[in-house]
Amino acid sequence: MPDEIDDSFLALPLARLADAALSRARDRGARYAALRVQRVRSGRTVVYDGALRASEEETETGLAVRVLHRGAWGFAAVPELTPESAARACDDALALARACADVGGMPVALAPEPAYAAVTWTSPYRINPFDVPDSERAELLSHWCARLLAHDSVAHVLARASAAQENTYYADLGGTSVTQQRVRVHPQVLAVGRHPRDGGTQTLRTVAPPVARGWEYLHGEGWDWAGELAGLPAHLAEKVQAPPARPGRYDLVIDPSQLWLTIHESVGHATEYDRALGQEMSYAGGTFATPESAGRLRYGSALMTVDADRSAAHGLATVGFDDEGVAAQSWPLIEEGVLVGFQHDRASAAQAGLPRSSGCAYAESYRHTPMARMPNVSLRPAVDGPDTAALIAGVTDGFYLAGSDSWSIDMRRRQFQFTAQRWHRIRNGRLAGQVSGAAYQAETTAFWSSLCGLGGEGTWLLSGADMCGKGQPVQASAASHGCPAAVFRGIDVVDTGGRDG
Amino acid sequence: MRGIQDVLEAALRHRRDADELMLIADETAAAHVRWAGNALTTNGSVRARRVTAVAVRHAAAGVHVGLVGHGGALGDDLPDLVRAAERAARDAPPAADAASLPAPWRTPSWAEPPGGTSADAFREVLPGLADAFAAAGRRQLYGYAEHRVVTTCLAASTGARLRHLQSSGLFDLSVRDGDESAWAGVTAPDLVKLDVPALAAELSATVGRPGCRVELPPGRYEVLLTPSCVADLMLHLYLAAGARGALDGRTAFSRPDGRLPIGERLTALPLTLRSDPDHPLLPCAPFTVGRGTDDLTAVVDSGLPLRPTRWIDKGVLTALVQTRHTAAQTGAPLTPMVDNLVLEGGPDAPSLPEMVRSTRRGLLLTSLWYLRDVDPASLLLTGLTRDGVHLVEDGEIVGTVHNFRFNESPLSLLARATEVGLPVPALPREWGDYFTRMVTPPLRVPDFLMSAVSPAT
Numbered sequence: 001m002p003d004e005i006d007d008s009f010l011a012l013p014l015a016r017l018a019d020a021a022l023s024r025a026r027d028r029g030a031r032y033a034a035l036r037v038q039r040v041r042s043g044r045t046v047v048y049d050g051a052l053r054a055s056e057e058e059t060e061t062g063l064a065v066r067v068l069h070r071g072a073w074g075f076a077a078v079p080e081l082t083p084e085s086a087a088r089a090c091d092d093a094l095a096l097a098r099a100c101a102d103v104g105g106m107p108v109a110l111a112p113e114p115a116y117a118a119v120t121w122t123s124p125y126r127i128n129p130f131d132v133p134d135s136e137r138a139e140l141l142s143h144w145c146a147r148l149l150a151h152d153s154v155a156h157v158l159a160r161a162s163a164a165q166e167n168t169y170y171a172d173l174g175g176t177s178v179t180q181q182r183v184r185v186h187p188q189v190l191a192v193g194r195h196p197r198d199g200g201t202q203t204l205r206t207v208a209p210p211v212a213r214g215w216e217y218l219h220g221e222g223w224d225w226a227g228e229l230a231g232l233p234a235h236l237a238e239k240v241q242a243p244p245a246r247p248g249r250y251d252l253v254i255d256p257s258q259l260w261l262t263i264h265e266s267v268g269h270a271t272e273y274d275r276a277l278g279q280e281m282s283y284a285g286g287t288f289a290t291p292e293s294a295g296r297l298r299y300g301s302a303l304m305t306v307d308a309d310r311s312a313a314h315g316l317a318t319v320g321f322d323d324e325g326v327a328a329q330s331w332p333l334i335e336e337g338v339l340v341g342f343q344h345d346r347a348s349a350a351q352a353g354l355p356r357s358s359g360c361a362y363a364e365s366y367r368h369t370p371m372a373r374m375p376n377v378s379l380r381p382a383v384d385g386p387d388t389a390a391l392i393a394g395v396t397d398g399f400y401l402a403g404s405d406s407w408s409i410d411m412r413r414r415q416f417q418f419t420a421q422r423w424h425r426i427r428n429g430r431l432a433g434q435v436s437g438a439a440y441q442a443e444t445t446a447f448w449s450s451l452c453g454l455g456g457e458g459t460w461l462l463s464g465a466d467m468c469g470k471g472q473p474v475q476a477s478a479a480s481h482g483c484p485a486a487v488f489r490g491i492d493v494v495d496t497g498g499r500d501g
Numbered sequence: 502m503r504g505i506q507d508v509l510e511a512a513l514r515h516r517r518d519a520d521e522l523m524l525i526a527d528e529t530a531a532a533h534v535r536w537a538g539n540a541l542t543t544n545g546s547v548r549a550r551r552v553t554a555v556a557v558r559h560a561a562a563g564v565h566v567g568l569v570g571h572g573g574a575l576g577d578d579l580p581d582l583v584r585a586a587e588r589a590a591r592d593a594p595p596a597a598d599a600a601s602l603p604a605p606w607r608t609p610s611w612a613e614p615p616g617g618t619s620a621d622a623f624r625e626v627l628p629g630l631a632d633a634f635a636a637a638g639r640r641q642l643y644g645y646a647e648h649r650v651v652t653t654c655l656a657a658s659t660g661a662r663l664r665h666l667q668s669s670g671l672f673d674l675s676v677r678d679g680d681e682s683a684w685a686g687v688t689a690p691d692l693v694k695l696d697v698p699a700l701a702a703e704l705s706a707t708v709g710r711p712g713c714r715v716e717l718p719p720g721r722y723e724v725l726l727t728p729s730c731v732a733d734l735m736l737h738l739y740l741a742a743g744a745r746g747a748l749d750g751r752t753a754f755s756r757p758d759g760r761l762p763i764g765e766r767l768t769a770l771p772l773t774l775r776s777d778p779d780h781p782l783l784p785c786a787p788f789t790v791g792r793g794t795d796d797l798t799a800v801v802d803s804g805l806p807l808r809p810t811r812w813i814d815k816g817v818l819t820a821l822v823q824t825r826h827t828a829a830q831t832g833a834p835l836t837p838m839v840d841n842l843v844l845e846g847g848p849d850a851p852s853l854p855e856m857v858r859s860t861r862r863g864l865l866l867t868s869l870w871y872l873r874d875v876d877p878a879s880l881l882l883t884g885l886t887r888d889g890v891h892l893v894e895d896g897e898i899v900g901t902v903h904n905f906r907f908n909e910s911p912l913s914l915l916a917r918a919t920e921v922g923l924p925v926p927a928l929p930r931e932w933g934d935y936f937t938r939m940v941t942p943p944l945r946v947p948d949f950l951m952s953a954v955s956p957a958t
Binding site for chain 2: 039044046048051052053054055056057058059060061062072073074075076077078079080081092093095096099100102103104105106133134135138139142155156158192194198199200201202203277278279280281282283285286288367369371406407408409410411412414415417419437439441443472473474492494496497
């Protein structure tokens with residue numbers, strides 16, 4: 001039943017597991033202890049040129065106990081859902097905390113949070129993707145393939161759809177117990193085109209984002225699939241024959257279907273407080289935004305206002321409570337170009353001297369330790385702002401680019417390079433054909449300082465990533481990013497095709 | 502408690518309308534600890550179980566495959582899992598690459614119990630870290646240690662009974678001093694003999710090295726790639742070397758006429774890229790294990806015996822990663838993916854220090870990061886240097902350079918490389934959580950293209 005938590009999850013002995021682990025932790029004097037039971041169901045259907053390539057499904061369930069003991073964290077996860085294994089996991093977590101406390105270091109403190117007893121939250125959807133028979137999933141994707149293959153410009157089509165359902169039960173020593181359910185889907189279609197003479201190939205992918213919706217999304221609720229698929233063959237035909245880009249400085253009109261990823265990498269990750277503290281330095285990296293820079297750092301032009309939230313409708317990071325029992329919130333990260341906030345879990349909020357965590361703790365599965373993960377991070381549109389055509393009309397020499405593709409950013413979230421599904425030349429305010437092999441490179445604050453035009457609400461789109469990696473062992477999370485179309489002045493465009501640039 | 506083998510045998514007996522049934526069980530025990538700024542940050546002790554059920558049904562329209570995975574305690578769920586896989590095989594349309602399960606065989610270790618590990622694996626690492634933190638002074642240590650033991654058992658209704666125990670140790674350390682940093686990664690079956698204070702001291706000496714900071718513009722430079730850099734680049738090449746993607750026209754191994762480029766010379770150097778399940782340093786599973794179907798593996802191929810495979814032989818492409826379906830389609834030998842990778846040149850290869858000594862002017866790159874596909878048709882990647890770009894002049898390291906962004910293809914780098922050093926076990930830094938069993942040499946590339954300067958330190 002949509003909007004209700006699965007009975008099969010509620011039938012697990014959740015409260016008894018919590019009692020077993022938490023009473024043990026209380027007896028041993030742990031300052032904080034939490035039991036989490038997490039069930040993740042994931043599925044994937046892949047169809048190539050109308051024929052099924054893969055249809056797969058997996059459900060993983062287990063429990064984890066996390067304790068704060070003698071100033072150090074301890075974590076243990078096991079697959080058995082019995083009170084005995086929950087108590088044993090608690091013992092293992094306590095033993096690890098003691099072993100790590102012996103190595104020394106600053107004791108961990110947690111920002112306080114009110115207790116929420118026996119609360120629930122579910123993400124809205126109409127058709128659970130796991131209720132859709134394999135044959136129906138494959139049939140829809142095959143139909144999409146056939147629609148595209150009817151065009152001469154399309155040589156092959158790879159259509160895939162993935163889905164996930166996460167159920168989490170969280171209970172801690174403070175008296176909080178939360179049961180939640182989230183559902184999301186991610187359909188993608190990749191068309192391969194071949195140059196009519198030299199045989200060289202190009203690919204073009206749909207820009208439809210992953211969303212926290214059910215299978216109804218593939219039927220057109222929340223996305224115009226018919227429209228996007230209808231437009232793809234002509235775009236691909238043009239891309240296959242597109243000449244290389246001439247390197248140089250250009251004004252860029254960036255569609256929200258690409259800009260979301262630049263926001264994710266250069267703003268979302270850069271405002272994670274654990275990065276600012278250096279806790280990701282040996283792996284995912286740090287950030288140029290230092291803890292002291294809040295309220296002072298000029299991040300971008302005055303047009304730039306970025307909010308973090310865990311509440312956007314159909315957002316991938318939208319949730320009722322985080323994996324440390326903190327209620328969902330919304331807060332500003334950048335106001336009129338100035339950095340004003342970071343993303344926190346309870347430990348980093350305490351380190352920052354804040355009264356409360358912003359609720360960013362998340363663990364991919366029961367096997368993973370909760371860590372600070374990105375909420376939805378979105379750029380506000382201009383009030384009564386222009387449409388995309390008006391933004392393009394304002395550019396004499398530049399590009400309009402759409403659809404995220406390749407991305408890479410340095411370990412301080414400064415120098416980056418992005419490509420796009422489509423690069424359209426703009427000459428004198430009009431689109432003038434596609435180019436190939438182009439990428440834009442910039443430094444984060446220089447890029448955002450060059451923001452000189454924002455589209456209105458009509459251009460705003462909530463996109464997102466459902467496979468964002470961070471931490472060791474690495475774990476994936478999902479977050480959405482809304483933004484309008486936007487204009488950036490004088491950005492370096494390079495030709496990646498091996499010609500020095 | 503019954504062993505996993507008995508559980509799988511019992512589950513096989515629940516087969517009803519599938520013609521063939523295969524069960525793959527992974528039992529994982531892992532422990533990890535992480536540190537930043539000379540203090541431990543997170544840790545964990547994790548046990549996990551996963552069973553993948555694959556039901557195969559032969560019908561008039563073709564071969565139907567149902568794949569359902571179950572992670573968690575086994576309990577009474579396995580009959581349900583078998584039911585679900587059979588239901589999926591009934592419901593799904595025939596799969597393009599589907600076939601009967603491979604011919605059955607047995608590994609001698611089939612009946613042995615699963616392996617384990619715990620936080621005890623760090624009984625030497627933790628005191629070693631405490632000593633290294635105490636000796637760090639103004640330097641800051643960051644890193645991660647993990648020990649993971651995965652026991653995989655594969656049982657099929659056709660008679661296959663296969664077991665493999667994979668023990669993987671990973672240790673990753675960076676040392677920072679102001680704007681300077683150094684990094685080292687270790688890949689080994691376990692971390693028992695690891696001397697943490699010695700490794701920390703070695704890296705500390707690197708960041709403390711006298712010499713100046715040098716600013717250099719983007720452009721082409723002679724570079725020495727460490728074995729870790731080469732491991733990351735070769736891993737991208739390996740993962741792009743599926744015959745499936747080549748036949749689809751999506752990769753650098755695609756040709757306009759649809760043939761595979763087997764037999765094409767990739768480099769004038771006598772470079773060999775190979776895999777060997779019995780490699781003495783980093784052995785891996787002697788059979789295929791696919792828990793899904795993608796460009797490199799087909800789940801119905803699980804259980805195929807693996808043999809030493811040469812992907813590139815003395816500079817010539819000799820094999821792509823094949824499934825039974827792509828091998829049959831192309832007439833090429835069946836060469837499935839193997840879970841380790843070795844790159845080597847000829848005999849008498851120089852060590853990295855010897856290659857530094859014979860460099861007139863060049864850049865020594867410590868590690869690479871954030872490698873991403875830019876153009877799959879040429880395997881063009883973008884990425885950044887990380888934790889140490891050193892200027893070498895007249896055989897000596899004379900300074901430290903800022904980081905660079907580059908756009909390069911591993912295929913093009915192999916073609917342009919002019920010297921291959923001595924291969925050693927090397928951790929591909931970025932994907933060290935996914936594929937850790939690599940033995941790679943340092944490489945000299947005379948004209949590596951640095952596309953932009955990164956100010957990150």
